[in-house]
Amino acid sequence: MITIDEVKQISTKLSEENMGIADDSLSGDISSIIYYSDVIECDDTVIIHRHIDIDYSFGDYFEVCEDTKLFQCICTLCNLPLLQEEQEIVIYQIN
Numbered sequence: 001m002i003t004i005d006e007v008k009q010i011s012t013k014l015s016e017e018n019m020g021i022a023d024d025s026l027s028g029d030i031s032s033i034i035y036y037s038d039v040i041e042c043d044d045t046v047i048i049h050r051h052i053d054i055d056y057s058f059g060d061y062f063e064v065c066e067d068t069k070l071f072q073c074i075c076t077l078c079n080l081p082l083l084q085e086e087q088e089i090v091i092y093q094i095n
Contacts, residue, residue, distance in 0.1 A: 033052060036052070
């Protein structure tokens, strides 16, 4: 699990990526951050879809795709591996 200061860093980077401004005002509304590695098999093809979902207490969520700077930043901040099997890792969650 990460600290509230790290949640603020992620919130700031998310707003920078989406709105072009550094703002952590929604960091207190983040209810969970979960890393997913989904494995999709289709015939002989296996697709690994990695993403991070940021859920807000007011019902919205944001999916951070693997090909973004924010995804790489969160993985580095949390020391997350690029999993090859289907799994989920709870990075942050309000109890």
